Amino acid sequence: MSMARPRSTQAHEKVLNAALELFAERGIETTSMDAIAQASGVSKATIYNHWTDKEALLLEAMLMIHGLDREPEDVDTGDIQRDLTTVLTRKPPDKCDAVRNRLTPSLIAYSAFHPEFGREWRHRVTEPPRQCIKRILRRGISRGQFPADLDIESAVALLLGPMLYAHIFNKEDPSRKPDLGPISAANFWRAHSQNRKDRVAEQGIKKPTPRSKER
Amino acid sequence: MSMARPRSTQAHEKVLNAALELFAERGIETTSMDAIAQASGVSKATIYNHWTDKEALLLEAMLMIHGLDREPEDVDTGDIQRDLTTVLTRKPPDKCDAVRNRLTPSLIAYSAFHPEFGREWRHRVTEPPRQCIKRILRRGISRGQFPADLDIESAVALLLGPMLYAHIFNKEDPSRKPDLGPISAANFWRAHSQNRKDRVAEQGIKKPTPRSKER
DNA sequence: AAACTGAACTGAACCGTTCAGTATTGTTTT
DNA sequence: AAAACAATACTGAACGGTTCAGTTCAGTTT
Incomplete structure (x- = not known):
C-alpha cells in the first residue's frame, strides 16, 4: 500500500x-x-x-x-499584424530552443515512419501554435482585414513554412540566418491585408474585392 | 586489361x-x-x-x-510572375515524384547527422532549383518589379518554405492538400511586386526604391 | 577472366530481461 | 526518540536473441 x-x-x-x-x-x-x-x-x-x-x-x-514553455497561448492586442508577428517571433527559452531545433530533423523522419508517434507529435506539439495562428487569422477575416475566402490552412503553411525551410536548409550556412518570423509575417500581411487607407470600413461583411485568386 | x-x-x-x-x-x-x-x-x-x-x-x-528530370533549368518568358509560378509548380514525372516525396523526411534527418552527405544533398539536389528561383528574382529586381533591397535568400525561403511545410505536415491530412506552388508564388508576388497598379494603393511600408542596383 | 550467386561467417551493436547485491525510504516496534 | 523492519528503488553486470554492415568463398555464368 x-x-x-x-x-x-x-x-x-x-x-x-x-x-x-x-x-x-x-x-x-x-x-x-x-x-x-x-x-x-x-x-x-x-x-x-x-x-x-x-x-x-x-x-x-x-x-x-x-511543454516547458507553456506561455499564454493566445494573443489579442487588437492589432492583427502585430499579433501575427508576435506569435511567429515567439521563442522558447534559449536552452530548450537549441535542443528543440536540433531535434526537429529526427522528429520529422521518425514521425514519417511511425505514424502513431507522428500523430502524437503533431497533435501535442505542432498543433497548438497552428491553432493560435488560425484564431488570429479568423479574427482578421471577421474584422474584414483579410478576404473572407482566405484559405486558412494554406495561410498557415505560408506563414510557418519559411521558418521551417530556413531551419532545415540554412543550418550550415551562417551567412544567411535572418529571423524569418517577422519577415514571413510581413510578407503575408502585405499580400493579404485589405486594410488600405481608402477603405476603412470595419464592419466585416463587405463586397469581396475581386481577387483573381483563380478558381 | x-x-x-x-x-x-x-x-x-x-x-x-x-x-x-x-x-x-x-x-x-x-x-x-x-x-x-x-x-x-x-x-x-x-x-x-x-x-x-x-x-x-x-x-x-x-x-x-x-537527376532523371534534367529539364531546361531556366525559364524566361518575360513575365516574371508567370516564371515564378512555373518554377514552383514544376514537377518531376509522377513515378519519381512519389518516391522523392516519401524520401524527403529521411534525407532531412540523414543529412542532419551526416554533414558530408548533407552538403552533397543540398549542393546537388536542392541548390539547382534555388538558383533558378534566384535568377528569376534578380531579373525581377533589375527590371524594377521587385524592390532593390529585396533579400534574395529570405525570398527563396518565403517561396519554397510553404511547400516543404505542407509536404511534411499535411501528409496525413487529406482534407487540405491544395497545391501550394501557385499559392506561394501569388502570395509572394502580391507582397513584393512594385509596378502593378492593383498594388499601388497599398500603404507605403516600402519606400519607393531607387533604381536597380547590381549585386 | 571477370562478374555473378548463394550461403556462410565475423564482429559488433542493439533491445530488453534478469538477478544478486546495495541503498534509500516509510512504518512499526521498542 | 532510537532501533528494527519491510518494501521498494537502484546498481552493475551479464545474457539471450536479434539485427546489421561488410567479408569470404566455392561454384556458376557470361
Whole structure:
C-alpha cells in the first residue's frame, strides 16, 4: 500500500535530459538505450523500470521539452499584424530552443515512419501554435482585414513554412540566418491585408474585392 | 586489361530501384543491405562489388532519382510572375515524384547527422532549383518589379518554405492538400511586386526604391 | 577472366530481461 | 526518540536473441 521508496525524480530527469541531448546530437534511431544509460549515469535496469520502451522514453522526452514553455497561448492586442508577428517571433527559452531545433530533423523522419508517434507529435506539439495562428487569422477575416475566402490552412503553411525551410536548409550556412518570423509575417500581411487607407470600413461583411485568386 | 565480363547494368539498376523504394518506404537507417539484396534479386556480394558502402549506394540512388528530370533549368518568358509560378509548380514525372516525396523526411534527418552527405544533398539536389528561383528574382529586381533591397535568400525561403511545410505536415491530412506552388508564388508576388497598379494603393511600408542596383 | 550467386561467417551493436547485491525510504516496534 | 523492519528503488553486470554492415568463398555464368 505504502510505497517504501519513491522513484527518484532526480534519476528520471537525468535520463530525460541525457536522452534529449543524445537524440538531438546523434538522432533518435541511432541512439541506443545503453548510450542513454551511460550518459545519464542511471543504470539501464532503472530506465526500463521507469519506461516500458525506448519509444515511451522518447515520447515523454518530447512532451517534456515542448511543454516547458507553456506561455499564454493566445494573443489579442487588437492589432492583427502585430499579433501575427508576435506569435511567429515567439521563442522558447534559449536552452530548450537549441535542443528543440536540433531535434526537429529526427522528429520529422521518425514521425514519417511511425505514424502513431507522428500523430502524437503533431497533435501535442505542432498543433497548438497552428491553432493560435488560425484564431488570429479568423479574427482578421471577421474584422474584414483579410478576404473572407482566405484559405486558412494554406495561410498557415505560408506563414510557418519559411521558418521551417530556413531551419532545415540554412543550418550550415551562417551567412544567411535572418529571423524569418517577422519577415514571413510581413510578407503575408502585405499580400493579404485589405486594410488600405481608402477603405476603412470595419464592419466585416463587405463586397469581396475581386481577387483573381483563380478558381 | 580489358574486362572479360562487364558489370551487369541490369543488376546495377535493379539495386538502385529497390534501394530507393525501400529507403522511401521504411527510412534509410532502418533499411538493411540484406533487405535491398532480397528486394532487388541481386546478391549482396554483388552489391558490395558495385558499391563500397551503404552510403555510396544511397548517394548514387539519390543522385539518380534527382537527376532523371534534367529539364531546361531556366525559364524566361518575360513575365516574371508567370516564371515564378512555373518554377514552383514544376514537377518531376509522377513515378519519381512519389518516391522523392516519401524520401524527403529521411534525407532531412540523414543529412542532419551526416554533414558530408548533407552538403552533397543540398549542393546537388536542392541548390539547382534555388538558383533558378534566384535568377528569376534578380531579373525581377533589375527590371524594377521587385524592390532593390529585396533579400534574395529570405525570398527563396518565403517561396519554397510553404511547400516543404505542407509536404511534411499535411501528409496525413487529406482534407487540405491544395497545391501550394501557385499559392506561394501569388502570395509572394502580391507582397513584393512594385509596378502593378492593383498594388499601388497599398500603404507605403516600402519606400519607393531607387533604381536597380547590381549585386 | 571477370562478374555473378548463394550461403556462410565475423564482429559488433542493439533491445530488453534478469538477478544478486546495495541503498534509500516509510512504518512499526521498542 | 532510537532501533528494527519491510518494501521498494537502484546498481552493475551479464545474457539471450536479434539485427546489421561488410567479408569470404566455392561454384556458376557470361
